[in-house]
Amino acid sequence: MARYDSLLDACGGTPLVGLPRLSPTVPDGAPPVRLWAKLEDRNPTGSIKDRAALFMVRSAEESGRLRPGDTILEPTSGNTGISLAMVAKLRGYRLVCVMPENVSTERVQLLRMYGAEIIFSPAAGGSNQAVATAKQIAAEHPDWVMLYQYGNEANARAHYETTGPELLHDLPTITHFVAGLGTTGTLMGTGRYLREKVDGIQVVAAEPRYGELVYGLRNIDEGYVPELYDASVLSRRFSVGTRDAVLRTRQLVEVEGIFAGFSTGAILHAALAVAHEAVRDGRRADVAFVVADGGWKYLSTGAYGGTLADAEDALEGQLWA
């Protein structure tokens, strides 16, 4: 279907495209190992977060937590905010985003364009200040509605009801699903669905490993695991550093013409790891991975050109995923 009643109805239903050049070559007679990219940048605001934003708002409307004219407050480092801003605009809500200073300028411009208000919290290293800022805002505005993507079941449900079924429909022979780990919503929802339907499915997480500046914790007990996270859904979990993420992001556009953001590079890195293992073990594999967003919002980082070391420096201290 290519006609929709509104932009919100055009969310999801994204293409799954094969990557014949990036898929590993297998020896003659060996079973095929293929990579497939789910192009989530084809959503209304250009990222996979449109699915979660739409489901979280609808769920809050249905439960009566969100009423016309309400204000939504959400901590977000970018894409969820942009998605929520679009949904809020079309559904008649005001959106206030709390976000760190160290995200790309495009994200800030996009949020403002969609009508969101932004409260900046100090960048990495100042997590104590960010905590204080967030607490203060929440205390001052008890009537604001927090959708709280890290603990909102509608975030994971969006993927259980849409992303998972789409993947299985388009790739019934799927053996691996690889996605990024942030709120964990994509992996939890899609992973649960695929585990119910596909025997032996491997659900693989790729999490970004940032520079040290970003881990501004005073001690281990300040760590945080999202309420949505359930380790039993995952088969494996990879930590991917900035250099590998940049390398793969560039490879994806150079070899297959897909222009993606850096979190997708991290996901591709993990996808290639499992694909090459399958080749080594002589097993058939159809590895589907998520292209979380396009590269447009990250051009100003300069990390698409120059040497890898330059790109790594450019992204140091930035939240690139």
Next chain:
Amino acid sequence: MAIEVRIPTILRSYTGGAKVVEGSGDTLGDLLADLDSRHGGLRARLVTDAGALHRFVNVYVNDEDVRFLGALDAKLNDGDSVTILPAVAGGAFGFAAAAAIAQHSAAAAAIAGHRAAVAAR
């Protein structure tokens, strides 16, 4: 040959400020015991009294999370690279703001909804 272990900033007080230390062991548990013999107190920050990895600690062997490789029983080989990191979500910001705002009533409602959904599954 030995196993290279990358230490996060917040634990470098146990390694005299060293970012990378070396150790040996057939499993992660052995490696942490070996490290503790030279960097006293480090193991207790990573492993609970019950003998499990601390909830907010992630340990990776060659970039793969050990919780999916047998946790403390994960097998190690000479030349492996082990990385220890604090658990954060969605970047540094996620944990800071989310943990703080978790006390907010609306977030509490969302979490309660999630728990109910999990319980109903």
